[in-house]
Amino acid sequence: MDLRYSPFDPGIQRDPYPVYARLLEEAPVYHNPDDDFWALSRHADVVAALRDSDRFSNVNGLRLEPAFWGPDAERFFSFVAMDPPKHTRMRGLVSRAFTQHRVQGLEPRLREIARAHLRPLLEGDAFDMMHFAGAFPTDVISELVGVPEADRARVRELGKAVMYRPDDDADPADLPPEALQAIGALVGYYTELTIERARERRDDLLSGLLDAAEGDDRLTPEEIVGVLILLVGAGIETTMLLLGNAWYAAWRHPDERAGAFGGRVDDWVAETLRHSPPTQTIARTATRDVALHDTVVPAGARVVLLAAAANRDPRVFPDPERFDLDRDTGAAITFGSGRHHCLGANLGRLEARVALQELTSVVADYEIDESAAQRIRSSNNHGFATLPTRITARR
Template identity: 75%
Template sequence: MDLHYSPYDFGIQDDPYPVYARLREEAPVYRNDADDIWVLSRHADIAEALRDTARYSSRNGLRIEPAFWGPQAERFFSFVAMDPPKHTRMRGLVSRAFTQRRVQALEPRLREIARGYLKPALDGERFDLMADFAARFPTDVISELVGVPEADRDRVRDLGMAIMYRDEEDTGPVTDLPPQALQAIGELVGYYTQLTIDRAGRRQDDLLSGLLDAADGDDKLSPEEIVGVLILLVGAGIETTMLLLGNAWHAAWKHPEQRAAALGGRIDDWIEETLRYDPPSQSLARTTTEDVELHGVRIPADSRVLLLVGSGNRDPRVFTGPDRFDLDRDTGASLSFGGGRHHCLGANLGRLEARVAFQELAAVVADYEIDDDAAQRVHSTNDRGFASLPTRITARR
């Protein structure tokens, strides 16, 4: 069978790992003419591209759909879609507001939010991890961090979901975003713009107020730049954590011995191995600034290059038995939070959210069974996870 990879292929999205294995061995530098992308699949090549921001630029964004790709990428990805010196300035200012102290101070509130969703969900023997918990918990966490009023939080989540995913029933060219996604982008920009205006006149103890006050001498973030950061948090702070929770739940269920260890208290190992084994963010896009020679192949300047993080995390050159889910594994080489100057600024928050979620789940769930036939996956060019995970639980006594 001819080797084929496209990030738009729903069949590949459902299980990309066999295709990744072929790419690594048969075409570590793969060209898809139809999608106009070059694809890197080996760990060493991806890690080097993440470090080499001079040759692999972020200026056109992280996702290759036409709505996201290009100069407008900053609107959706803020400083993540910038190169120095713009990136240096923006990340520095955002870091002044998005501090470790602010993140850690959220933990007691995170536990309240998690318990508030889990208590009714776990009253019976069945619940849907995604619909009843994973899709709601990270939204409220980010909204709590930012300062989104409680009454608006469902709306923010729904708009974010409309942007990130498309269903098989969507019509139009497969590389385009559906009309409802484009409408949701506009609505979310409008919502955060108004929230920023409101907070400018009435500060609170939240990230939005911190962004308004962040300064380096006379240099401050503009309202438009702040809205860009808030839009980024929809994907980086809500979507990825939601998908991580589902992927971890599913991976542990498929591996009973590891599940027993995970529920028995090895929460951090459960999270880190999931980030390696089945990361929510499967790929990152870059633009070459000059010709790049790799494995005897020349990638021309100004090319779109897709870095398959999900493939790099399964590279047997780095991880022994990479297709095995193993809580005893050293995951230090995982690429899931990126690398170099674009290493994920919210990694500590994502880990904290997942840790709190699974500690609270493990406190009341002794074991569980997923109805895999009824589980539903999301469809996304660069993210992987579930929209639904119907689960039967065995409660702790």
């Protein structure tokens, strides 16, 4: 069978791993002329590209869809779609507000939020895991940013409209008008919230972004809104998908589920991030000809870094298809590498740990109705839109 990879292929979106395994062995530098991109899959190559912004630029964005790709990509991806020195400046200012102290200080509220969402869902013996997985990180990010509780459901729905859709008949390389409208609505909402917070500071990330300074240099209101838009995808959807993927992986691997439910939640999260990461691909632009594995990626080419494939490279992870809580996951690159390593990685891990600890404190075991589960449609993310679950409660 001919080897073909496209992040827009619905079948690959449902299960990309068989194709990744072939790319790793047969075509570590893969060219798709129809969708106009090259793909790198091996761990060493992906890590090297992530750390080399001189040859692999971020300025055209992280996703290949026409609406997201191009010189205006920073409107959607903020400082993640920048190279130094712009990236250095923006990330430095944002990190002054997005501190480890601020993140760790959220843990008590995270537990309250998780319990509040779980309580009504677990009154019976069945629930949709993705209802919890979507609502929980939305409220966490809203708590962090300072979004009023009355607005949080709206932020979640707008974010989902931007990031993916379940319409199997639509062209997956295009964004529907609803998604573009949602982007505009989010920009408008966060602009108004920024104006309000500029008048009256609170103990939240938005106030921290307004106050962040390096000498006389401060973030502009437009830059702040860009960071908040970034958090919809980077802080809400990815955690939602991570929770669903962890839940599914533990169900499919009952021996490992016993360990996960027995207190090894951190290992459960770490192995899910390697084995079934929510973010699968990261796009770059080649700034010059790059020779790799007897192939030349030409200057100006769109390059897709297959982080999820790299996380299953057998050169780094023995028996990579196996879900194993005892595995050393230190080399996993789900959160990137180098100067673009995800600024919210610690928050994502904390959210997942708290959510799964709270779940396993009240759920003894569970079964997923796989025939009714639905996956998302996305060129760069992987996970579930629905995950119907029947539970056995702890007594």
